[in-house]
Amino acid sequence: MAWRIMTSPQSQSGDTLSRLEATIAARRAADPESSYVAKLNASGLGKMSQKLGEEATETIIAALAQGPKELIGESADLLFHLMVLLGAKGVPFADVLAELDRREGVSGIAEKASRPKD
């Protein structure tokens, strides 16, 4: 049976990640004892990058060996940690969306073939 993922009306509006970006910005300077976002920021870019890598690995494991519920959970962790890293680097999420918009309609195969040869 095909899986049907239930989405909330809120997440369908497409601004979930934008709201998360604002929350992360607001929590960055909070008390690391009570805020995970602040704790991550206090620990530095190295730790944030390491967490992103760990969540990517856990997402891969979920995809290969677990079910949709686990894949959804790990994907949420992955996106959250990516948003924290982008925030720490001062990269607006809108810039990432703009890059995706720029790529829209350009086949990955064609784009790769058009790259200059070494």
Ligand SMILES: N=c1c2ncn([C@@H]3O[C@H](COP(=O)(O)OP(=O)(O)OP(=O)(O)O)[C@@H](O)[C@H]3O)c2ncn1[C@@H]1O[C@H](COP(=O)(O)O)[C@@H](O)[C@H]1O
């Ligand atoms: N979306 C999230 C979110 N997703 C995952 N996590 C946390 O990410 C961590 C990842 O779990 P892990 O087991 O991999 O991490 P860990 O082993 O506890 O960490 P390490 O000891 O390895 O560093 C957990 O502590 C999760 O609770 C999140 N923490 C916060 N948010 C959002 O950020 C907002 C602000 O959070 P605070 O800054 O904590 O107030 C929240 O209201 C949420 O909207």
